[in-house]
Amino acid sequence: METTGRSVAGAGDGRSGRTPAAEAATAALLGILGGLLGLAPWLLTGAHLPVQNLWGRETQPGDMPVALLPLSQYRSTTLVALLTVGASAAGLALRALRPARRGFAAACAVGGVLLVHGGAAIQSFTVLSSGLYPEPRSSIYVAGLLGGTIAAIAAGVVALLMLAAPSxxxxxxxxxxxxxxxxxxxxxxxxxxxxxxxxxxxxxxxxxxxxxxxxxxxxxxxxxxxxxxxxxxxxxxxxxxxxxxxxxxxxxxxxxxxxxxxxxxxxxxxxxxxxxxxxxxxxxxxxxxxxxxxxxxxxxxxxxxxxxxxxxxxxxxxxxxxx
Known part of the structure; x- marks a missing residue:
């Protein structure tokens, strides 16, 4: 009976043949793909930074530098949507996956999302900061956008964890x-x-x-x-x-x-x-x-x-x- 119990337990742990490393890699990949999916509507446009009121020189919209996030006070709610929907999609995919180690897999998925969103934010704010007029209003503008972006990324992580929760x-x-x-x-x-x-x-x-x-x-x-x-x-x-x-x-x-x-x-x-x-x-x-x-x-x-x-x-x- 003891041997049978061990075999049944082993079958339950590996019901899909996934090892802990495979589950972690799959969850991280879901997070990366989810992050990219969320940004896809913006990336498919060519991802030129929106025209800025405080831009340092006269530039046509098509000549603005590439930015992975549409940083602009006029697109603040769109930015929230781009940064939360992809994370929530990763949460739904993780829920469908039903990993045996749900908490660890969720952490890996969060890491994948943060890799995409954090990298996009760093690249975009670097481009934005380098092109604005060097004046106090520009610093306030960047700080406000950065605070909103961090809040949106955090909201996406919360949505991912909620949608992946067993409850x-x-x-x-x-x-x-x-x-x-x-x-x-x-x-x-x-x-x-x-x-x-x-x-x-x-x-x-x-x-x-x-x-x-x-x-x-x-x-x-x-x-x-x-x-x-x-x-x-x-x-x-x-x-x-x-x-x-x-x-x-x-x-x-x-x-x-x-x-x-x-x-x-x-x-x-x-x-x-x-x-x-x-x-x-x-x-x-x-x-x-x-x-x-x-x-x-x-x-x-x-x-x-x-x-x-x-x-x-x-x-x-x-x-x-x-x-």
Whole structure:
């Protein structure tokens, strides 16, 4: 029996024939590929640094140097999407892989993502810093972009770990966190090659409602039981209400050159825009209600199907003797 137990345990540890080194290498590769996937919409454009207000010399857009990140105050939310979606894709791939040493594999995947994102950030900020006017405003501008980039990279790592977690509730919360950035990533993937005004109107409608569908699908998959998962429902719906408002506020404030560098005025303006966007006039209500409706319908349907699958088949009628 002892030999059999060892053989069964050994089969369980190597159910897919993966050694610890192979799992680590695979997870790191998933992180690298995920990081590259996230940056792909920008890299495919040729990755010329966006035109800068503080650039040291007159330069045409096509003559700007290559930068692996679109560093610009006008593309701040796009930058967040590029740096978080790839990391979350690595987390989903790791979840599908189901490594035996999940924590170690997750650390390797994080290392792969950080290798890509850290290298891209170093290259891009080197290019940006070398071309700006040598004045205090340039230093403030670079520091602000660097802080936002580091925060976006950290958010991507959090999303990766949540989506790779064994808990369905934690993974569903990660999906809710990434719904809006994923829609922004798809919008960027369509807008970069199409150029200004080149995206069809129906696609802009899709980007608007897609986060609600994604959050609703995540809630359906999460389900109601145990009752503690209702907190995930509340958190995902709150994120769907809050994150688009944050994106709108950041885009508006950073895109207003008159207030750039005036931190007190920027703070006042951001509060006003955020309050207006979170209010009834912001238009978040229908999106949240749609996500709730999709989640309820999906979760109830899955519960009914699960109950049918658990229902025992009726015993056959007739004599109970041996044939």
């Amino acid at each position: 369905r509730a934690v993974a569903a919360l990660g999906m809710g966190l990434m719904a809006v950035p994923f829609a922004s990533w798809l919008a960027a993937a369509a807008a970069f090659p199409a150029g200004p005004g080149g995206v069809p109107i129906f696609l802009t409608i899709v980007w608007h409602w897609l986060p609600a569908v994604l959050v609703g699908a995540a809630l359906s998959w999460c389900g109601f039981k145990p009752p503690a998962r209702l907190w995930v429902w509340a958190a995902d719906l709150a994120l769907l209400w809050l994150i688009p408002a944050l994106f709108t506020s950041v885009n508006y404030v950073l895109g207003t050159r008159a207030y750039l560098g005036n931190f007190s005025e920027m703070a006042i303006l951001s509060r006003e825009i955020l309050a207006a966007t979170l209010g009834p006039a912001g238009g978040a209500g229908p999106i949240v209600l749609m996500a709730l409706g999709v989640g309820l319908v999906g979760a109830l349907s899955m519960a009914v199907l699960a109950r049918k699958n658990r229902r025992p088949e009726p015993a056959p009628h007739g004599g109970g003797g041996q044939p």
